[in-house]
Amino acid sequence: MNTSVSAEQQPLVEIRALTKAYVRGKQVVEVLHGINLDIPDGDFVALMGPSGSGKTTLLNLIGGLDSPTGGLLKVNGQRIDEFGSDRLAAWRASTVGFIFQSYNLMPVLSAQKNVELPLLLTDLNARERARHADIALQLVGLADRARHKPNELSGGQQQRVAIARALVSDPKLLICDEPTGDLDRKMADEVLTLMQQLNGDYGKTIIMVTHDPKAAEFARRVVHLDKGVLVDETTR
Amino acid sequence: MKYFQLIWTALFRKKLRTVFTVLSLSAAFLLLGLLQAVNSLFAGSVEFLGADRLIVQARTSFTQPLPMRMMPQIETIPGVARVNHSQFFGGQYQDSRQQFPQFAVNPQRLFDTYPEWVIDKDQRANFISTQDGAIVGRELANSFGWKVGDIVPLNSFIWVKSDGSRLWEWRIVGIFDGKNQEWQDRTQLMYLNYGQFDEGRSPGARGLAGVFVARLKSPEDSQRVAALIDSKFENSVDETKTQNEQEFQLGFIKQFGDIGFMMNLISGAVIFTILILTGYTMSQAVRERIPELAVLKCLGFTDNRVLWLVLAESLLLCLIGAAIGMGLSAMLTGALPPNFPPLRTDQRVWLFAGCTVLGLALAVGLPPALRAKRLKIVDALAGR
Structure with a gap:
């Protein structure tokens, strides 16, 4: 199945014949088999599929957390499949924001300091970093929780801090791996509504892996994977 | 940051x-x-000790004495400015825990070989003229509360008097300082007049020196003069080992390990x-x-x-x-x-x-x- 955008529109993510194989002991296990996928700028895509279908692997490759075995992977006009480790790190810092299922906040840092983390890699001074973090926390509705540590926040609030951290360096692309997996329905809907706002109001391109069909309803497009290939696509 | x-x-x-x-x-x-x-x-x-002083000891060990007649012979060697003799006394004050170094020396020559010590002119003259006189460093005097005129009994674990006693009494006639802070920090020793020491000890030990201290005209001459001294006494019954003061002190410390x-x-x-x-x-x-x-x-x-x-x-x-x-x-x-x-x-x-x-x-x-x-x-x- 090929899910390319029309020829005149330059996609933000361009994937051609992408493969990924892992070596486990003496066995080579191919997880992705020649994926072709285009994701235009400003899209909100949900990747769905059963466990082991390769959706998280695909997400990791698009986010520059791992390198493909073969094929072409272009994000924002750059062949990131050809990047070395340091260049990929710099690219992630400037282009991608990550949101994880288990939030992955630093437990010893306050919400504000967690949000400031990506800005440590910029030339901003301490005051500017704090100001940017404040704005990001306001955006996710947690300005009054800036001094709180993660263990003083609810799951939904922690995930919103993680979203603020993902947003603070103003990336084009948000990579979300089961962002509502640890949340109850109410909190999950709040977080997903926030993500929808970020997509609609701020033009962030979002790629989200989820098992939850209700979560996928918030996306514009749902792409299904099975056994390492794209099998279906639904556009809303 | x-x-x-x-x-x-x-x-x-x-x-x-x-x-x-x-x-x-x-x-x-x-x-x-x-x-x-x-x-x-x-x-x-020992690090700060000058290279312009040589210590001449018996080749076998510094515990082996050398005859006093060698002193003028050393003094005639070119490059040597002044020579003194020095004998470690090994005295204990009050009890064995109260130890500090004492040396029996020729008082007249002490300040020529150790110009770093500073003392009042009258006290210096008294040290020369008082047979049982002793001078103490300022820090040592302060730590025991000694003053000029005090009598200090020292029990020597090395030297026995001719009457069989080990108890020697010394009259403090002066208190000396160092020329700078570094030397002042070292004023924890005592010099004894060789006169009473040599007369008081058993006749067989008289006329002998522990080591000779030779002050040089120029520190650059140190190695050359040391070699000259050792060669002068080579193949004699009193062969010598001459080294600069720093090397000698390090060797002395290593006696204890x-x-x-x-x-x-x-x-x-x-x-x-x-x-x-x-x-x-x-x-x-x-x-x-x-x-x-x-x-x-x-x-x-x-x-x-x-x-x-x-x-x-x-x-x-x-x-x-x-x-x-x-x-x-x-x-x-x-x-x-x-x-x-x-x-x-x-x-x-x-x-x-x-x-x-x-x-x-x-x-x-x-x-x-x-x-x-x-x-x-x-x-x-x-x-x-």
């Missing part, structure tokens, strides 16, 4: 464990500071123990934070930046422990009463501690730092 809070909070993630590790490091560095202060005392006590070696050996054991403890703490701390380090890499921290963060954390841990331990060591040595050896946490000791901190931080920080550098984000986030 912008990473300081990240490093600091990571270090105190498990407060109790970090506090105990810091306490262990502090105790280790306190011990290191004291051991190295002892080491420094022995090394530093290689103090530096022993101190360094114990220091090594302390460092090794603390290395194991701190190394375990650092490895544990990093192992617990693998997912957090992976998140940092997700955010764009490069492999090397993560490596440096872990190394900096290790350095900070060692620095805090060392600062507390060395601070305590400096306080303790500074508060020692005057009758203790003048231990000081000097530059040499701080340098040793600084190098130890760097070495320790690298040794305990590098293995977990390399692990952090090499970790693969995907595996670390998946808990593999």
Whole structure:
């Protein structure tokens, strides 16, 4: 199945014949088999599929957390499949924001300091970093929780801090791996509504892996994977 | 500097464990500071001694006496300005714990060979003219509360008087100072008039000197003159071994064992123990934070930046422990009463501690730092 955008529109993510194989002991296990996928700028895509279908692997490759075995992977006009480790790190810092299922906040840092983390890699001074973090926390509705540590926040609030951290360096692309997996329905809907706002109001391109069909309803497009290939696509 | 809070909070993630590790490091560095202060005392006590003085001793051992007739012969050697003789007295004051060095010397020649000592002119004249006279250094006089006119009984464990007694009484006729602070710090010794000493000891021992102290006209001549002196007495019954004052003092100290070696050996054991403890703490701390380090890499921290963060954390841990331990060591040595050896946490000791901190931080920080550098984000986030 090929899910390319029309020829005149330059996609933000361009994937051609992408493969990924892992070596486990003496066995080579191919997880992705020649994926072709285009994701235009400003899209909100949900990747769905059963466990082991390769959706998280695909997400990791698009986010520059791992390198493909073969094929072409272009994000924002750059062949990131050809990047070395340091260049990929710099690219992630400037282009991608990550949101994880288990939030992955630093437990010893306050919400504000967690949000400031990506800005440590910029030339901003301490005051500017704090100001940017404040704005990001306001955006996710947690300005009054800036001094709180993660263990003083609810799951939904922690995930919103993680979203603020993902947003603070103003990336084009948000990579979300089961962002509502640890949340109850109410909190999950709040977080997903926030993500929808970020997509609609701020033009962030979002790629989200989820098992939850209700979560996928918030996306514009749902792409299904099975056994390492794209099998279906639904556009809303 | 912008990473300081990240490093600091990571270090105190498990407060109790970090506090105990810091306490262990502090105790280790306190011990290191004291051991190295002892080491420094022995090394530093001779380092400043001038190269313009030679000590002539019997070739076999400095405990073997030399005949007094050699003194004018040494004095005629070109390059020698003045010669004195000196005999270690080995006296104990009150009890065996109250020990300080005493030397029986020719009072007239003492200040020619040791111009670094400063004394009142009248007191100097009294030392020359008083057969049982003695002069004491200012620090020694202060520590015992002695003043001019006091009689000091010394029980010599080396020298027996002709009447069989070991108790010698010396009249303090002067108190001398050093020409500068370095020499003032060394005013913890006593000079005795050779007159009473030579007359009082058993007849068989009279007319003999322990060593000769030769002051040179120029320190550059040191090696040449030493060779000339030794060659003059070569193949005689009184062959000599001539060395500069610093070498002689080091040799003297080594009679009691290689103090530096022993101190360094114990220091090594302390460092090794603390290395194991701190190394375990650092490895544990990093192992617990693998997912957090992976998140940092997700955010764009490069492999090397993560490596440096872990190394900096290790350095900070060692620095805090060392600062507390060395601070305590400096306080303790500074508060020692005057009758203790003048231990000081000097530059040499701080340098040793600084190098130890760097070495320790690298040794305990590098293995977990390399692990952090090499970790693969995907595996670390998946808990593999």
